[in-house]
Amino acid sequence: MPVGTLANVKTVTPDQLKATGAQMVLSNTYHLHLQPGEDLVQAAGGLHKFMGWNGPMLTDSGGFQVFSLSEMRSISDEGVTFRSPRDGNVINLTPERSIQIQNAIGADVIMAFDECAPSGCGREITEKALVRTTEWLKRCISAHGRSDQALFGIVQGGEFLDLRSESARQLVALDLPGYAIGGVSVGEAPEVIDQVVQHTAPLLPADKIRYLMGVGTHREMARAIAAGIDVFDCVIPTRLARHGNAIVNGDRWNLKNARFREDFTPLDPTCDCYTCQNFSRAYIGHLLRSQELLAYTLLSIHNITALVRFTQEIRRSILAGTFATEFADWIKPVEAEPI
């Protein structure tokens, strides 16, 4: 899922997005609550109609962003109170309120309001957050008022594999249509993320959707898919684009680099995206040097296509029974970086 935080995938129209092959888009409840507000999105006929995307959509719960406002919030069993960074107003976000907002926004999948314990906070705090996450999930289920929206739960437990097992066990007992692995993308080392994913994904039912939140490099996706993950979201393709970078064969190239100045080949000659079919590395470098916003559109189109195409090729190889051999380089175990 490309990320469309504020009801748009940055610099890309829905038509361009559809052409990348992306099927589902994530939008952020926290951001939409602040601007333009869920009432406006609802009055527009819901998020799909508001932003002109007629494919599946998912909203997160807002929890991740609220817990990132470390100095502006207070947490209790009831929920989280914080000051809006926009106008300073006090906002209460509870499991019930998050679901109510997501019901109004109207995505196809909505996420439970969970407590994301910060990386490295220790076992005790992580365990408390796990317990609270399950309690809050039960309140989310009670508050959920729309049968046309699927509610997913989020497995917590930090880097502690036994806590991940316990969280997964509690969530699976609630028989939800999908489960996410949360709390793995916040400054965590790649080998820790990998360990958590390899341990947790197989604990979730294979006939339900399994979603790894906030992850999207080639290697992370390949290994997570091997462990059973079905869905990802990641800002990487569009964020890299806005920094002038293209994703080519899983590498990142800065198109402002002088070596591309007179390079008239496409970003990736094997790619069938609009950008690669019509423009050269030299042209995109020129647009970036000229600070032309079109560069971000062209790079976003390519980067999203590159990630989607990677998962499409994995799907094909799985169906053909060749995943383990074809993608052997990508699913090699992740080793800790030498210190």
Next chain:
Amino acid sequence: MPVGTLANVKTVTPDQLKATGAQMVLSNTYHLHLQPGEDLVQAAGGLHKFMGWNGPMLTDSGGFQVFSLSEMRSISDEGVTFRSPRDGNVINLTPERSIQIQNAIGADVIMAFDECAPSGCGREITEKALVRTTEWLKRCISAHGRSDQALFGIVQGGEFLDLRSESARQLVALDLPGYAIGGVSVGEAPEVIDQVVQHTAPLLPADKIRYLMGVGTHREMARAIAAGIDVFDCVIPTRLARHGNAIVNGDRWNLKNARFREDFTPLDPTCDCYTCQNFSRAYIGHLLRSQELLAYTLLSIHNITALVRFTQEIRRSILAGTFATEFADWIKPVEAEPI
């Protein structure tokens, strides 16, 4: 002609541009000379291939921009010497050099290097610029090395109608494939521009292309077409877009205005552009308030379509013999603003 200064129409892909109905694109020689340089554009296979636009293109001569660098240039009969605002290097731009650069860039129509006398500089300076413009035009014709590019001359003469007549007479004698009216868009009062256009357009041969440079409001275009003008260029549609404005029925609306906040109708319900077919005023206002760049793309698509559609409707009415009645409101004489 939408303006694609640096080998792109800002925030719009060639596919999106084609869908607006725009047929021809203008690009700026001065800017392309500084970045990426004409040699690179030529090495890419020419401007069309470089920027992915396979329709007609025109480049200006660079003169207009160079003459605007008032404190950084010196003018002689030979040409203009100026310091690059990019790196401070001294650059000589002569009629021969301008044509050489435009030959390398490779547009379908190239413009003669003319002297644009500043507005209000008086009759003597304007007359000298007129004489020099004709001399420079002759040197441009001699220097022009590509039979697949049409070279247009530019009528000068400021606000002095007899000088406009003299300039037109001198240019028409050189039998060029097209003629432009220059020096009318630089801070000149609308009624003066109008007077010059109404006087000059009929002096140019009706079987050649007649091009009014830098003009593009509904009223200016309607009156200029009535006087015989065929082609315009203008940054208005894309520049207004980047300031959050939509062109609707010739008016300009600021979409950040609170009155559009809950307005779920398209910018113009009669418009068939991608933006109006898929998005509401409320959505575009939301994107602008969120500083989302997609707003500029959507507004540019609509604004270019609005201007192109206006000229398409004029063409239809001319063929139907109803131009004068159907567009009576637009071709009313321009009156000086009350002081």
